[in-house]
Amino acid sequence: MADSENSKKGQYGDSKSLEEKEKKRKSESLDKEGDRVVQVEKDLSKLKIKEDIVPFDMKCPICQDKSRHPLTLPCGHTFCYLCIKGVYARQKVCALCRQAIPQHCIVSPPGTGEREEEEGRKTCWYYEAKSGGWWEYEERVRQELEIHYQSLQINNEDNQDDGQFVIYVSGFPYVVDFAKMIQYRQDKPNRSRRIKREKGVAEEGEELVRGVAGIPIAPSIRQDDN
Amino acid sequence: MAGLPKRILKETQRLLTDPVQGINATPDEQNARYFHVVVAGPKDSPFEGGTFKLELFLPEEYPMAPPKVRFMTKIYHPNIDKLGRICLDILKDKWSPALQIRTVLLSIQALLSAPNPDDPLANDVADAWKTNEHLAIQTGEESFLYMYFIFTSLLYFTRFCLLFNNFS
Numbered sequence: 001m002a003d004s005e006n007s008k009k010g011q012y013g014d015s016k017s018l019e020e021k022e023k024k025r026k027s028e029s030l031d032k033e034g035d036r037v038v039q040v041e042k043d044l045s046k047l048k049i050k051e052d053i054v055p056f057d058m059k060c061p062i063c064q065d066k067s068r069h070p071l072t073l074p075c076g077h078t079f080c081y082l083c084i085k086g087v088y089a090r091q092k093v094c095a096l097c098r099q100a101i102p103q104h105c106i107v108s109p110p111g112t113g114e115r116e117e118e119e120g121r122k123t124c125w126y127y128e129a130k131s132g133g134w135w136e137y138e139e140r141v142r143q144e145l146e147i148h149y150q151s152l153q154i155n156n157e158d159n160q161d162d163g164q165f166v167i168y169v170s171g172f173p174y175v176v177d178f179a180k181m182i183q184y185r186q187d188k189p190n191r192s193r194r195i196k197r198e199k200g201v202a203e204e205g206e207e208l209v210r211g212v213a214g215i216p217i218a219p220s221i222r223q224d225d226n
Numbered sequence: 227m228a229g230l231p232k233r234i235l236k237e238t239q240r241l242l243t244d245p246v247q248g249i250n251a252t253p254d255e256q257n258a259r260y261f262h263v264v265v266a267g268p269k270d271s272p273f274e275g276g277t278f279k280l281e282l283f284l285p286e287e288y289p290m291a292p293p294k295v296r297f298m299t300k301i302y303h304p305n306i307d308k309l310g311r312i313c314l315d316i317l318k319d320k321w322s323p324a325l326q327i328r329t330v331l332l333s334i335q336a337l338l339s340a341p342n343p344d345d346p347l348a349n350d351v352a353d354a355w356k357t358n359e360h361l362a363i364q365t366g367e368e369s370f371l372y373m374y375f376i377f378t379s380l381l382y383f384t385r386f387c388l389l390f391n392n393f394s
């Protein structure tokens with residue numbers, strides 16, 4: 001783990017240090033009382049040009065990353081769907097302004113469940129929907145599943161692994177069992193759901209894929225569950 | 227176990243390269259979720275000139291759940307108890323996942339400047355603070371230990387008076 005981090009740092013070293021300098025300059029400008037707003041705006045425009053920096057309006061304040069399947073609440077604040085779902089499960093208020101989150105925002109999100117196209121993607125991960133069909137895992141969860149799956153394939157040759165591990169989705173621990181191909185929330189082991197991995201992006205029609213992570217693809221099939 | 231989330235990596239990196247003034251947070255070599263923190267006593271507070279060690283731990287649910295923060299240095303403060311546990315709403319029910327390690331530590335530093343004796347954790351300290359707040363404000367230049375001495379002696383004096391009243 002540590003090694004891979006180091007190599008990443010080396011790879012992106014130059015752009016990262018530039019980014020840090022940029023941030024430092026910004027924070028310094030904040031200290032000065034005078035034309036601070038102008039300075040910050042200048043810095044912001046510089047930040048937006050850089051590719052590896054997520055623009056402020058697309059950044060999720062919770063995961064500090066690019067918003068995945070962004071959901072805008074009535075108060076105007078935008079988060080990743082899974083991030084704000086985790087907040088709703090605990091506090092039911094906006095993470096930025098503490099305004100109440102209406103239930104319908106989370107239960108029937110607007111149709112943003114189209115899958116994000118990605119280069120070099122070869123597999124799909126799905127979990128069972130409560131009332132039939134499958135939900136595709138969110139991009140980041142899917143990547144984590146694939147990494148675990150791959151390492152299990154390699155390790156299985158020399159040692160017996162039980163094939164279980166924990167992933168965090170919306171801040172809740174889920175146990176994924178590759179031997180049984182099921183997942184369940186750690187505190188609710190009797191509510192397990194089947195999972196499946198498919199090579200290639202699944203074609204529509206065979207078995208119903210409802211959308212991504214509880215967000216339906218089309219508004220017409222939104223009614224049921226997530 | 228799950229790897230370190232990207233957010234924690236980002237936060238750590240920023241804490242190291244762009245630190246907050248008067249606050250030093252470094253991750254433990256063995257555990258990237260455990261931070262060794264040193265906070266400088268804020269200016270114009272009774273804690274000015276002092277440095278306070280804290281420990282900060284990011285639970286698995288972070289940022290959905292708040293970090294666990296504790297003072298390692300003994301401190302005489304109405305919202306911090308003998309074991310260093312801190313009574314601060316954002317560390318409990320008012321936590322928001324939009325808060326970060328740096329904002330949490332800034333809030334703790336602010337708590338040192340502005341104690342909240344109406345919501346005490348250490349009742350004895352809160353009482354002393356309420357009755358003698360002017361002392362706390364006057365003693366910008368005096369040492370923290372001196373303050374501690376004044377407060378404790380006042381406290382014991384009040385207790386003594388109460389005891390005396392009970393017996394007479």
